[in-house]
Amino acid sequence: MQVDIAIVGAGLVGSAAFRYLSQNQYQTVLIGPKHVDGSSIAGNSDNPVVTSSSDEGRIARTLEADHVWVKLAIASMARYRSIEKKADMTFYERCRCVCAAPANHPRVSGMVESAKTLKQECVVLSHEDAKRRLPWLALPKNYVAVIMDGGVINSRVMIDAQQSLGKQQSGTVIHGMNMVLNSIDVYKDVVTHIIQSSGGAEVITASGERVFAKRVLVATNAATNHTHLLSEPLALRTCTETVVLCEPAVETATLLRHMTCLLYVGEDDRDSCYILVCTR
Numbered sequence: 001m002q003v004d005i006a007i008v009g010a011g012l013v014g015s016a017a018f019r020y021l022s023q024n025q026y027q028t029v030l031i032g033p034k035h036v037d038g039s040s041i042a043g044n045s046d047n048p049v050v051t052s053s054s055d056e057g058r059i060a061r062t063l064e065a066d067h068v069w070v071k072l073a074i075a076s077m078a079r080y081r082s083i084e085k086k087a088d089m090t091f092y093e094r095c096r097c098v099c100a101a102p103a104n105h106p107r108v109s110g111m112v113e114s115a116k117t118l119k120q121e122c123v124v125l126s127h128e129d130a131k132r133r134l135p136w137l138a139l140p141k142n143y144v145a146v147i148m149d150g151g152v153i154n155s156r157v158m159i160d161a162q163q164s165l166g167k168q169q170s171g172t173v174i175h176g177m178n179m180v181l182n183s184i185d186v187y188k189d190v191v192t193h194i195i196q197s198s199g200g201a202e203v204i205t206a207s208g209e210r211v212f213a214k215r216v217l218v219a220t221n222a223a224t225n226h227t228h229l230l231s232e233p234l235a236l237r238t239c240t241e242t243v244v245l246c247e248p249a250v251e252t253a254t255l256l257r258h259m260t261c262l263l264y265v266g267e268d269d270r271d272s273c274y275i276l277v278c279t280r
């Protein structure tokens with residue numbers, strides 16, 4: 001197969017790039033496993049592929065101390081409805097987001113400053129006001145709650161929507177066949193080599209598929225250095241995160257129905273976490 005652009009990695013970034021590039025008359029192919037399961041999220045020796053977008057809940061929010069971050073977040077969120085409409089799929093639900101942090105934490109002042117400069121909604125609740133207005137949240141005494149606009153993204157559906165639009169625009173997706181070996185999912189459609197030559201590069205997958213592309217976009221996130229796809233490793237620092245998926249009882253879910261997404265900034269960064277609203 002010969003194309004203008006091959007995109008390696010069918011996660012959030014690769015799928016968005018696929019939709020965008022295939023609408024610009026480029027012959028585009030997206031190569032990568034479809035929805036890698038949580039069991040392989042950290043990769044293993046049979047399957048070094050890791051993914052950050054395997055579940056259904058991602059927080060989108062409008063405030064952070066970094067202005068560029070805020071501008072990009074707002075620009076992204078502004079596109080969600082039109083992508084949903086075109087793809088006829090729903091992946092974004094708007095809801096408030098609360099950042100709970102020590103009152104004197106630089107993140108709080110940074111968010112307030114961003115809100116002022118970039119004209120975003122921002123309400124800072126004292127500990128007492130937070131207790132009254134956010135009864136689902138018990139905060140330490142020295143904490144405040146910053147309320148901002150945001151929402152929840154179902155990353156799997158968002159990826160499907162982006163890919164569906166890319167395909168409608170004549171892009172091609174190679175997901176290949178997955179197989180299970182000793183109870184481990186092995187993805188035969190991962191890219192194993194990118195061989196550069198004059199005028200482009202050849203992209204080779206584990207199942208032997210070969211694609212010649214004038215340009216290759218590698219969107220493999222934390223897996224990039226594991227799989228040695230680039231001639232030189234990227235200066236990436238990979239770290240571990242603990243992910244807890246909870247299925248609350250109906251009564252608990254009912255009690256939490258007024259909950260918003262929560263970012264909890266710990267006094268010690270190791271105690272920080274974020275919690276999504278119930279997604280089902």
Ligand SMILES: Cc1cc2nc3c(=O)[nH]c(=O)nc-3n(C[C@H](O)[C@H](O)[C@H](O)COP(=O)(O)OP(=O)(O)OC[C@H]3O[C@@H](n4cnc5c(N)ncnc54)[C@H](O)[C@@H]3O)c2cc1C
Nearest residue numbers: 009010011012013032051052053058059190191220221223
């Ligand atoms: C637990 C967790 C929670 C998060 N929560 C949030 C949140 O609430 N809000 C938020 O904005 N962000 C969140 N993030 C970050 C967000 O998920 C990532 O920024 C985003 O997924 C990055 O997109 P990506 O396409 O670069 O990478 P990914 O989504 O990880 O996609 C990379 C893709 O490359 C594929 N791949 C890897 N190697 C190969 C190969 N050799 N050949 C072919 N394909 C390959 C993988 O299968 C995967 O599909 C979270 C991340 C994690 C880990």
